[in-house]
Amino acid sequence: MNPSPAPRPRFLLTRRGFLGVSIGAVATVALAACAPAANWVQPDGAQVQGAERRRGGTGKVTTATLTAAPTVLDLAGATAPTWAFGSVPAPVIRLGAGDTLKATVRNQLEADTSVHWHGLALRNDMDGVPPVTQQPIKAGASFDYEFIAPDPGTYWFHPHVGVQLDRGLYGALIVEDPAEPGGYEDEWVIILDDWLDGVTATPDDVLDELSAGMGDMGGMGDMFMRMGNTLMGATSDLLGGDAGDVYYPLYLVNGKPPADPTQFTGRAGEKVRLRIINAGSDTAFRLAIGGHTLTITNTDGFPWNRSKSTASSSAWANATTRSLPWMTARSPSSLRPRANAIAVSPSSAPAAPRQHRRPM
Ligand SMILES: [Cu+2]
Structure with a gap:
C-alpha cells in the first residue's frame, strides 16, 4: 500500500x-x-511477498478470530470497564514453527485498532503498525492477517494504536518448536500486567496527563511522589534509574488481581516450563518461586544462558523450574506497594493454596 x-x-x-x-x-x-521514493520497498511489495514465499513453511494453517470490543473485567468482585479480545488475556494462540496463522480481527470498538504480533519476525504488511505497515482497522471493520511464523518462541499480540495495549487487548502467541526435545512435564503461560483501566482512569486519560508534562519531572534526588495518575521521581536501583511515570493501582497475573489470584498446580518434583510475558506498559517485574531456582532457557524465542533475569519488554523468559510452593511477581519500583501472587500447591498436598505477599 x-x-x-x-x-x-x-x-x-x-x-x-x-x-x-x-x-x-x-x-x-x-x-x-x-514523500515515498518510487524504489522503496512497500510493506506488501514484491520483495516482501518473495521473502514469504521463500520461507516455504509447513503449509499447516491455524486460524483465530480476535474481536476487539468493550467488556467488563472482574477484579475480585470489583468491576472495571475495559477493552479486550473477549477475555483478559485473550485465549492463547498456539502453532508450530513454519505454520501459517490466519487471524481475523474484528473491530467492535469506537476507535481505530490493529494487531501487532510482538517479537515475531514476519512479513511487513502483517506487522500491524498503522499507518506504516497497514491502514488502521476502522470501527466496525475487520482485517485478515495471514503470515508464516518462522521462529519458535513465546510471543504476544496487542494493538499498535494509541495506548490500547494498556487496556485488556492482549494475549499470548506461542510458536512451538517441533524439534525441541522437551524434558518438562507441564507448561504455564504467565502474563504480567500493570493495570489501571477502569479502576483509577483510562490509559488515554493518563496519556493526556503525561502529555501535559506532569509526569516528566525526574531528577529530584530520592524524592518521589504520585500526582494524579502519574509518578514523579520514581526510581529503581535494579533498573538503574527511572522506575516509570504512571501510577498503577494493580498488578495482574493472567488478568487476575492479588485478591483473586491465578492458580497453577504442579506435582512435587516435576519440571514446569514457564512462558512469561510482560504485557505491562510501564513496569518491569521481578519474578520468583519461593525455595526454587528458575533456569532461564530462552528469551525472545532464542536460547539464553544465564540464571537470573528481570522480565522487561525486551526480555521474555521461558523459565523452567522444579515445582514449587508458591510464586510471586513484584515490581522493583520504589512506589509500587502491591505485589501479586500466583498460589501453587503441590498436588500431593491438596491444602488450600497459599498466597504469598511481601511488602515492597
Ligand atoms: Cu509489543
Whole structure:
C-alpha cells in the first residue's frame, strides 16, 4: 500500500513506558517529511511477498478470530470497564514453527485498532503498525492477517494504536518448536500486567496527563511522589534509574488481581516450563518461586544462558523450574506497594493454596 500523508502527531513521548507510541510518532513524522521514493520497498511489495514465499513453511494453517470490543473485567468482585479480545488475556494462540496463522480481527470498538504480533519476525504488511505497515482497522471493520511464523518462541499480540495495549487487548502467541526435545512435564503461560483501566482512569486519560508534562519531572534526588495518575521521581536501583511515570493501582497475573489470584498446580518434583510475558506498559517485574531456582532457557524465542533475569519488554523468559510452593511477581519500583501472587500447591498436598505477599 502507499502510505498516505499522516496527520501531524499531537504529542511525541520518548519515555520508555510509551516506547510503542513514540516509535509510531517518529515514523509518522518521517512519513510526513518525506514523500515515498518510487524504489522503496512497500510493506506488501514484491520483495516482501518473495521473502514469504521463500520461507516455504509447513503449509499447516491455524486460524483465530480476535474481536476487539468493550467488556467488563472482574477484579475480585470489583468491576472495571475495559477493552479486550473477549477475555483478559485473550485465549492463547498456539502453532508450530513454519505454520501459517490466519487471524481475523474484528473491530467492535469506537476507535481505530490493529494487531501487532510482538517479537515475531514476519512479513511487513502483517506487522500491524498503522499507518506504516497497514491502514488502521476502522470501527466496525475487520482485517485478515495471514503470515508464516518462522521462529519458535513465546510471543504476544496487542494493538499498535494509541495506548490500547494498556487496556485488556492482549494475549499470548506461542510458536512451538517441533524439534525441541522437551524434558518438562507441564507448561504455564504467565502474563504480567500493570493495570489501571477502569479502576483509577483510562490509559488515554493518563496519556493526556503525561502529555501535559506532569509526569516528566525526574531528577529530584530520592524524592518521589504520585500526582494524579502519574509518578514523579520514581526510581529503581535494579533498573538503574527511572522506575516509570504512571501510577498503577494493580498488578495482574493472567488478568487476575492479588485478591483473586491465578492458580497453577504442579506435582512435587516435576519440571514446569514457564512462558512469561510482560504485557505491562510501564513496569518491569521481578519474578520468583519461593525455595526454587528458575533456569532461564530462552528469551525472545532464542536460547539464553544465564540464571537470573528481570522480565522487561525486551526480555521474555521461558523459565523452567522444579515445582514449587508458591510464586510471586513484584515490581522493583520504589512506589509500587502491591505485589501479586500466583498460589501453587503441590498436588500431593491438596491444602488450600497459599498466597504469598511481601511488602515492597
Ligand atoms: Cu509489543
